Amino acid sequence: MPEHKLTEVSKIAVRYVNTTNRLIFLTGKAGSGKTTLLRYIINNTYKNVAVAAPTGIAAINAKGVTLHSLLQLPFGTFIPEDNVVDFSRTSEQINTPKTFLQQFKMYGNKRQIIRNLELLIIDEVSMLRADILDCMDLILRMVRKNPQPFGGLQIMFIGDLNQLPPVIRQHEWQYLNKYYKTGYFFEAIALQKTEMVYIELDKIFRQSDPEFTSILNRLRDNHLSETDIEKLNEHYEEDVEESKQDGYIHITTHNRKADLLNEKSLKSLSTAERSYKAEIEGDFPENMFPLPEKLNFKIGAQVMFIKNDSSGEARYFNGKIGEISEMNEDTIKVKLKNPKDEVTVERYEWMNQRYSLDKSTNELQEKWLGTFKQFPLKLAWAITVHKSQGLTFEKAILDLSDSFAPGQMYVALSRLTGLEGLILSKPISNIPFELDKSLRQFEDNKKAPEALNQKLESDRKSFIFNSVREAFDFQSLMKEVNIHLNSFNKGENRSLKQQYANWTREKKEQLEEINKVGLKFQSSLAHYEAKDEYLPELAERVNSAEEYFKPKVKDLFDAFKAHLIDTSNQSKVKAYLKELENITEMLKSKLLQISKTAMVVIAASENRILSKKDLHESSTFEEAKKDSKKKKKSNKDKTPTAEISFNLYKEGLSIDEIATKREFVPGTILGHLSKYIETGEIAASELMDATKLDQICQVMALEGVKGSADVKAKLGDEFTYDEIKIAWGHFRRKKAP
Numbered sequence: 260m261p262e263h264k265l266t267e268v269s270k271i272a273v274r275y276v277n278t279t280n281r282l283i284f285l286t287g288k289a290g291s292g293k294t295t296l297l298r299y300i301i302n303n304t305y306k307n308v309a310v311a312a313p314t315g316i317a318a319i320n321a322k323g324v325t326l327h328s329l330l331q332l333p334f335g336t337f338i339p340e341d342n343v344v345d346f347s348r349t350s351e352q353i354n355t356p357k358t359f360l361q362q363f364k365m366y367g368n369k370r371q372i373i374r375n376l377e378l379l380i381i382d383e384v385s386m387l388r389a390d391i392l393d394c395m396d397l398i399l400r401m402v403r404k405n406p407q408p409f410g411g412l413q414i415m416f417i418g419d420l421n422q423l424p425p426v427i428r429q430h431e432w433q434y435l436n437k438y439y440k441t442g443y444f445f446e447a448i449a450l451q452k453t454e455m456v457y458i459e460l461d462k463i464f465r466q467s468d469p470e471f472t473s474i475l476n477r478l479r480d481n482h483l484s485e486t487d488i489e490k491l492n493e494h495y496e497e498d499v500e501e502s503k504q505d506g507y508i509h510i511t512t513h514n515r516k517a518d519l520l521n522e523k524s525l526k527s528l529s530t531a532e533r534s535y536k537a538e539i540e541g542d543f544p545e546n547m548f549p550l551p552e553k554l555n556f557k558i559g560a561q562v563m564f565i566k567n568d569s570s571g572e573a574r575y576f577n578g579k580i581g582e583i584s585e586m587n588e589d590t591i592k593v594k595l596k597n598p599k600d601e602v603t604v605e606r607y608e609w610m611n612q613r614y615s616l617d618k619s620t621n622e623l624q625e626k627w628l629g630t631f632k633q634f635p636l637k638l639a640w641a642i643t644v645h646k647s648q649g650l651t652f653e654k655a656i657l658d659l660s661d662s663f664a665p666g667q668m669y670v671a672l673s674r675l676t677g678l679e680g681l682i683l684s685k686p687i688s689n690i691p692f693e694l695d696k697s698l699r700q701f702e703d704n705k706k707a708p709e710a711l712n713q714k715l716e717s718d719r720k721s722f723i724f725n726s727v728r729e730a731f732d733f734q735s736l737m738k739e740v741n742i743h744l745n746s747f748n749k750g751e752n753r754s755l756k757q758q759y760a761n762w763t764r765e766k767k768e769q770l771e772e773i774n775k776v777g778l779k780f781q782s783s784l785a786h787y788e789a790k791d792e793y794l795p796e797l798a799e800r801v802n803s804a805e806e807y808f809k810p811k812v813k814d815l816f817d818a819f820k821a822h823l824i825d826t827s828n829q830s831k832v833k834a835y836l837k838e839l840e841n842i843t844e845m846l847k848s849k850l851l852q853i854s855k856t857a858m859v860v861i862a863a864s865e866n867r868i869l870s871k872k873d874l875h876e877s878s879t880f881e882e883a884k885k886d887s888k889k890k891k892k893s894n895k896d897k898t899p900t901a902e903i904s905f906n907l908y909k910e911g912l913s914i915d916e917i918a919t920k921r922e923f924v925p926g927t928i929l930g931h932l933s934k935y936i937e938t939g940e941i942a943a944s945e946l947m948d949a950t951k952l953d954q955i956c957q958v959m960a961l962e963g964v965k966g967s968a969d970v971k972a973k974l975g976d977e978f979t980y981d982e983i984k985i986a987w988g989h990f991r992r993k994k995a996p
């Protein structure tokens with residue numbers, strides 16, 4: 260989507276992302292284009308960005324990762340205060356800052372990802388709990404070594420808080436109610452220590468019926484009138500659940516009811532049933548499956564699409580209803596509203612990914628872990644309110660008779676494009692929902708576009724000057740070099756490390772001179788900051804600073820890099836090499852930071868936003884990429900990934916050591932090794948307790964147990980998915996003829 264097609268409010272949101280470091284809450288009524296704007300920002304920001312969501316399905320739909328996997332969040336309840344829980348008297352999963360940090364371990368590569376992250380987008384934030392956000396704050400401050408809220412990271416929260424709320428069980432709330440008024444993310448203590456910009460998208464794209472849009476808006480704000488209720492109840496039809504309504508989908512509150520309706524309707528068709536099993540490659544956990552692994556369809560079955568048409572022809576959208584007209588092994592034909600509109604559907608590929616770091620440019624990149632290929636269709640006689648979130652229906656039968664949580668009626672009604680396609684199976688009663696006062700107070704923070712624009716200018720100025728100060732601040736480098744030099748032991752005359760003491764002192768002196776000039780430069784910034792029209796002069800000053808500092812930092816970087824290479828093949832220098840690597844990495848990061856900051860300031864002075872293309876075409880980034888390509892060419896290894904892990908295991912490395920070396924999570928390594936358990940080349944007892952192994956295999960042998968989720972459900976939390984993964988290899992080997 261080109262920028263000129265964005266709404267004015269969307270443009271403000273884009274500018275806040277790209278020209279400030281503010282925390283942002285982006286919201287909007289159902290159908291206002293939040294997901295479209297999310298994709299635009301990801302594709303157009305120059306910042307290092309990651310996308311995450313509170314649940315696995317939400318993460319797959321947002322084309323991101325789960326917050327738990329990105330930040331290694333704990334499961335259970337997080338209490339933001341120490342020494343308040345008697346752990347001897349509870350079996351609940353409870354963490355405090357102290358207990359969490361005692362067991363928290365993040366591998367070096369993941370730490371580098373978190374430290375280089377500049378923008379974190381959290382989708383479906385209505386489901387994010389305040390205590391989990393406070394735990395995120397703790398992790399980010401520690402890993403990024405920055406005491407500011409969230410370690411100084413810019414976060415964009417996206418979602419509609421009037422839809423489905425976070426889930427907090429009663430036994431959890433007894434601990435949390437001392438710290439939070441509600442479970443909503445905005446109650447987090449970390450957010451009380453900083454400012455967040457509230458932006459609401461104001462244009463509705465899903466509904467074109469102005470009368471229906473007005474009713475929805477009043478429902479969302481709990482101002483539904485008697486006239487509104489009467490208007491909605493005009494769409495009530497008695498016994499509609501017992502009659503066949505082609506093209507309509509039932510939206511209900513309970514999974515079981517939706518499943519029964521779909522099963523019953525499918526069974527009533529006299530055509531032959533056909534099963535389609537998903538094609539799964541690599542690592543794709545069951546809890547992230549966007550669809551059941553096996554789909555059962557018949558010709559004549561009412562189905563809905565769960566993805567937009569990826570061909571660009573807009574033949575169907577997420578939630579479009581149709582009827583299966585033909586089934587083949589690799590394609591399914593679906594008849595749409597107009598009988599002439601028949602779509603041939605192929606399997607769609609969902610990606611499970613993680614973020615890795617391009618070590619040449621310090622940019623985040625998406626790395627494939629696994630894929631799930633299945634037809635983007637599901638039976639559509641019925642669906643739950645929860646699973647309908649984000650979908651669009653032209654026709655729907657709503658069962659609003661059961662008890663609804665605040666927001667559920669709004670979610671259900673707002674799935675529709677207009678009143679014309681609405682049928683109520685029960686009339687709506689005039690019972691107002693009890694609205695959360697904290698939610699309403701939070702919503703009062705939203706400002707008009709004019710006020711946002713005024714604030715944007717001052718926030719941009721703060722961001723630019725803070726960025727320039729950080730780019731030309733060499734204090735952290737000085738501290739690291741001093742620690743390195745102080746670690747030399749003068750008494751060890753025969754130490755290889757000691758031989759380089761004078762060389763290191765010489766490099767320290769060079770850095771001291773750079774730091775001295777850097778401090779003077781930072782002091783001079785106050786002169787420009789006091790001016791209203793500061794950008795032209797600042798851009799010129801920063802450009803001069805870049806020309807002065809970059810060659811000097813580059814000389815130091817080249818010297819440390821050459822020294823690292825020269826000493827890397829010598830023995831008994833492991834600790835020394837680690838220190839050299841750390842300093843070399845910091846110097847490279849500083850070079851990239853200086854270049855990027857100068858480009859941001861120059862772009863601002865020209866009244867434009869820096870683009871990814873600008874960044875990638877800069878001399879600093881091009882040079883870094885060239886070095887990386889040379890290195891990759893010489894190091895290319897075509898050995899299958901599982902075999903590499905197996906060879907490292909045979910060399911005596913532990914699972915954790917292999918994971919660190921290969922930049923994978925331990926579970927992925929166990930997945931690699933499970934193949935060799937099945938062939939008998941590794942004994943499962945080498946990787947886990949034999950008693951546990953036997954217990955898991957007994958469950959696997961039970962009738963009806965088909966996958967890891969079934970095994971886990973029967974065994975409970977004492978057994979991990981990693982242990983189950985090992986046991987499957989052992990079980991299949993025993994079962995093989």
